[in-house]
Amino acid sequence: MWARGPSWGDRGRSVATMEATPTTETTKQVVIERDVPEPAIAGLVEFVNRYYFPPKMKFIEALSYRKTESGDGFELFWRLKPVGPEQARPLPVALRISKAAIELDFPGLDPNDMSLESVVARTVDEIEAVVFSYFQNIKTTSLYFVIGATEEHSEAPDQRSPMSNAVKRVFAGNTTSLFLSFTLLSFALYFIIGVYTVFLLISVQLVALVISDKIVYRLGSVRPNAERPLVTIASVRSNPETLKAVSQHGKKILSKIRDEIARNATVASSAAANEELKGTVIGALLRHGIIASGSEITVKTRNVYRIVQEVSEKFSRQTPKITVANAIVSNASATGISSSRSTVMITAGSLEDLSDEELEAVIGHELGHVKGHDPVILFAATSFEFLGRFFLWFPLLLYLGIFYFVLAFGAIFLIGKFLETRADTKSAVMLGNPGALASALTKIGFRQLYREKYNPGTKLFDWFRFDPHPPIYFRIARLSRYSEKQKSVGHTLLISIRDIIVGFFSALFSA
Secondary structure, three states: OEOOOOOOOOOOOEEEEEOOOOOOOOEEEEEEEEOOOHHHHHHHHHHHHHHOHHHHHHHEOOOOOEEEEEOOEEEEEEEEOOEOOOEOOOEEEEEEEOOOEEEEEEEOOOOOOOOOHHHHHHHHHHHHHHHHHHHHHHHHOOEEEEEEEOOOOEEOOOOOOHHHHHHHHHHOOOOHHHHHHHHHHHHHHHHHHOOHHHHHHHHHHHHHHHOHHHHHHHHOOEOOOOOOOEEEEEEEOOOHHHHHHHHHHHHHHHHHHHHHHHHHOOOOOOHHHHHHHHHHHHHHHHOOOOOOOHHHEEEEEEEHHHHHHHHHHHOOOOOOEEEEEOOOOOOEEEEEEEOOEEEEEEEHHHHHHOOHHHHHHHHHHHHHHHHOOHHHHHHHHHHHHHHHHHHOOHHHHHHHOHHHHHHHHHHHHHHHHHHHHHHHHHHHHHHOOHHHHHHHHHHHOHHHHHHHHHOHHHHHHHHOOOOOOOOHHHHHHHHOOOOOOOOOOOOHHHHHHHHHHHHHHHHHHHO
16 A cells, blocks of 8 residues: 655555564565566665665674575565664664565564654665665666667667757756746847847747647657557676776767667567567677676567557546656656647666556646646736736836846746646646655655755745656655545645645745
């Protein structure tokens, strides 16, 4: 079940309980992650031993640590020393890492015993942070190939230029970055064409808004549709030889490898196809001086079009165009002025990291932006600021100077926070699975969540960041209030504005 606890705010986490029997003792068990890639198991054990235990040794009973190998995984066991009134007795902890799941057990702890709840929560948070950090490190040092069937052949991503990556960042999210980019551009243009800058930028901004779906669609590497719905992600875990070869040859060698895979690879839709794809990748790497084995390659195929189509049906909207970006971060974005003129961009990291339910929830959030016409709202807000700056309150601009732009940018980002919160609400209510969105947010923002819980000042600081997204702890806690059976709420924008205001002042008074 989805259990809500104090760890990192309220977020989805699978909790199981083993009841006491004559041969077993009551145990509290937390499932941190399911379906672990086999090549990652041994490395994760080493990573935990290196980065979790050394800083914690003063809190662990001497000689209590042991590591045992069983079946397809490992078990690490240790006992935490009693520390003050919140932990009056030793606390046994067992971390099991296998292909099936990463599980954290507290043998002998009654799940109904709340006396050690804070210690248990912190232990779970610390282990979860280490686990997520490990998988993040793997991603940043791995080679990714995104393969989608086309009419002629499979397509692997080409090497994007810095300009393409910049455009991708500008059009990502709820397009706040796009409009703020035009604001920055207005500084330079004003000294050239004066007040005509306003009309020029509003016109260009309007054109960019109207064709934003086409721009984003072209930025992706693979474009699934109803006839070709599958996308395959092949990730090659880097060994020292791989890292050395890539560091020596850089983007040039990767571009050649991608071109070769583009000519020869096919979408892997079966176990046999998986092995064939691994062979294709190994051959392409070997021909460019990189040695890899099948055990270092993970292949995952997702029916991306079906997932987006099902979410669109629940939103009573036409299925948008879909494009997949070869980026390791777990993210998605949507842009467009209507459901018939919209594009959803999904990253390779999302396809690898998120379950179907989590991916549906994230896509639901993005379609919430389209359904709410958020890009149009931001266009109206920034256009109003442009016009007001030059024709209504220009003396205020001269008086405040740079501080005016701090206020103006802050106002635009505040509107962005309102819209992001509304998109969360629409996803939770329309799909009826708020826990899935909370779980996805946990994976995407685990580092920020950890800081927000154990560094109290961070909660307040995150509200002042120039970021259209509210703090993740706030979003997850808010999602926990929605029932899976809740089919509608009141005015979603007004509710979101209210919740943002309440959340900010709650952080302010608790700092």
